[in-house]
Amino acid sequence: MITVLDDARFINLLSFKRDGSGVETPVWAATLHGKLVIYTNGNSYKVKRIQRNPSVQVARCDVRGNLLGPWHDAVCAFATEEAKKKEIVKALAKKYGWQFRALFFFGTLAGRAKNYAYLEVSLV
Secondary structure (H helix, E strand, O other), X not given: OHHHOOOOOEEEXXXXXXXXXXXXXXXXXXXXXXXXXXXXXXXXXXHHXXXXXXXXXXXXXXXXXXXXXXXXEEEEEEOOOHHHHHHHHHHHHHHHHHHHHHHHHHHHHOOOHHHEEEEEEEEO
């Protein structure tokens, strides 16, 4: 079902504020077991919005968040198991190669890895 977004370089993740307005965020995403997987700063506002409301929308976009396709309704869940987190990192590393590895390495070196949030997005 995710095949529409499998090859997208960037995904626009639309999460919702308490007042119902949406906030778009371009992110890297890979496909793993039929879901889109994302990692991000666990202290970011998008994570806080998703904790309050797991309903999101996703669309293909460019690096600046300009849409390149239609929105798709989805539900976002947090991966908490260490094995699942490692799978997510491997999937992202496979798709984005040295760019992801460098970003993840320096984030780990700077101590940010303990604050990463790992997201699984399922289309509805």
